[in-house]
Amino acid sequence: MIILIVDDSKLNRVYAKNFVENSTIEAEILLAADGQEALDILNSNTIDVVLLDIVMPVMNGLETLKQIRLNKSWDHVKVLMYSSITEQEMLRACFELGASDFIHKPIEEVEFISRLRNAIRQKNNELALKNYIEEIEKQKSIIMETNVHLIQAEKMAAIGQLAAGVAHEINNPIGFVLSNFEVLKDYMKDLYEFYERSVFLNHHQSEITQDDEEDINEVFEDIANIFEETKIGLDRVTQIVKSLRNFSRIDLTQELDYYDLNEGLKDTLIVANNNIKYNAYVNVEYGDIPQIMAIGSEINQVILNLVLNAVDSIREKNGNEMGHLYLKTYKKNNYIVLSVLDYGIGIADEHIKDLFNPFFTTKDVGQGMGLGLSVSYDIVVNKHKGKFEVESDEESGTEFRMYLPIE
Numbered sequence: 001m002i003i004l005i006v007d008d009s010k011l012n013r014v015y016a017k018n019f020v021e022n023s024t025i026e027a028e029i030l031l032a033a034d035g036q037e038a039l040d041i042l043n044s045n046t047i048d049v050v051l052l053d054i055v056m057p058v059m060n061g062l063e064t065l066k067q068i069r070l071n072k073s074w075d076h077v078k079v080l081m082y083s084s085i086t087e088q089e090m091l092r093a094c095f096e097l098g099a100s101d102f103i104h105k106p107i108e109e110v111e112f113i114s115r116l117r118n119a120i121r122q123k124n125n126e127l128a129l130k131n132y133i134e135e136i137e138k139q140k141s142i143i144m145e146t147n148v149h150l151i152q153a154e155k156m157a158a159i160g161q162l163a164a165g166v167a168h169e170i171n172n173p174i175g176f177v178l179s180n181f182e183v184l185k186d187y188m189k190d191l192y193e194f195y196e197r198s199v200f201l202n203h204h205q206s207e208i209t210q211d212d213e214e215d216i217n218e219v220f221e222d223i224a225n226i227f228e229e230t231k232i233g234l235d236r237v238t239q240i241v242k243s244l245r246n247f248s249r250i251d252l253t254q255e256l257d258y259y260d261l262n263e264g265l266k267d268t269l270i271v272a273n274n275n276i277k278y279n280a281y282v283n284v285e286y287g288d289i290p291q292i293m294a295i296g297s298e299i300n301q302v303i304l305n306l307v308l309n310a311v312d313s314i315r316e317k318n319g320n321e322m323g324h325l326y327l328k329t330y331k332k333n334n335y336i337v338l339s340v341l342d343y344g345i346g347i348a349d350e351h352i353k354d355l356f357n358p359f360f361t362t363k364d365v366g367q368g369m370g371l372g373l374s375v376s377y378d379i380v381v382n383k384h385k386g387k388f389e390v391e392s393d394e395e396s397g398t399e400f401r402m403y404l405p406i407e
């Protein structure tokens, strides 16, 4: 603690200094005889408290106070004015210019020391508060950074989980497209043989038999089917790839953009199809809802989390038997809503409050990290100013509702 005493009277300076030194206040004391000298000392020392006389030569107390308050780096300095002037106007000017307190001259020991102590206490409190706020800010940025990492990790885990399913989904149509190609190759051989034979027959002025004609007609019919089927297979692959790209929006930055919840739901269901189709029949009602501004890839990630949780819960209840999953989008007040309803195992009452906590999971090790819902909460509630509602009982299953504000 460094206290600067500014007074043009040497006697007053010595008085004040003695008072402080005789008290229990632990401080180093510097002295200045006028305002200008005080500013010079402030410039080259870290002063905590200034005791400032008002009537002084060179630069008076009010002007000095004004200069101190103009300098941002001295914001933390407490200035106590002391003077024999008792005019109300002067007092008001001191406080308006940023003085912390006012001490009457001639200074009286008890009042002087207690007001000084007060200023020091105030100063220490402010410092503690400042440190506290800095600490909170630091923690906040650590938490935010951790959150970004968690979202990233969760996303990678989800994509990993999906990758196998998507590979499988693409493999099927590619499989039959390939086998169709084999058949086409054989047919081409048949057609070529037929062509050669017709040329030969033509040369020998003989006729194509009825059998030949029927065979070849069959080949043509089948070829038409093959083209039709192959087209369906290739369309399916194209659609899966497109949905995968929409789902992750790899080509876009993580910024707000127009987002259609119905499209997001459609893409997510295609991408997650392989993870759903062995456990649940899916019933979807796409409502008439407006587009909103959102980070699409993140909302899709939330949809995926809700859907995969629902499927897990159905699987846990039904084992190998198929269950039911109902998805619905609609508009309610100023929100668009996605409802994910499953007839799975339900959630115990005592777990409801923990659902959105990071690492809360009831799944076996390796089955769930307990991150899906906490990351979803961050995305929907913190980032998109939306909300969640959950209703569940262990008899009839669970409904999660995700609300996203329209504006």
Ligand SMILES: Nc1ncnc2c1ncn2[C@@H]1O[C@H](COP(=O)(O)OP(=O)(O)OP(=O)(O)O)[C@@H](O)[C@H]1O
Pocket (backbone or CB within 6 Å): 305, 309, 310, 313, 342, 344, 345, 346, 347, 355, 360, 361, 362, 363, 367, 368, 369, 370, 371, 372, 373, 374, 398
């Ligand atoms: N539809 C649901 N039915 C029953 N329980 C659910 C449902 N959704 C969530 N839960 C419960 O909430 C817990 C937390 O879900 P969350 O998605 O956060 O983590 P997880 O699914 O366990 O793991 P992760 O999502 O990280 O793979 C689950 O373990 C489960 O107990």
Ligand SMILES: [Mg+2]
Pocket (backbone or CB within 6 Å): 305, 308, 309, 368, 371, 372, 373
């Ligand atoms: Mg989950």
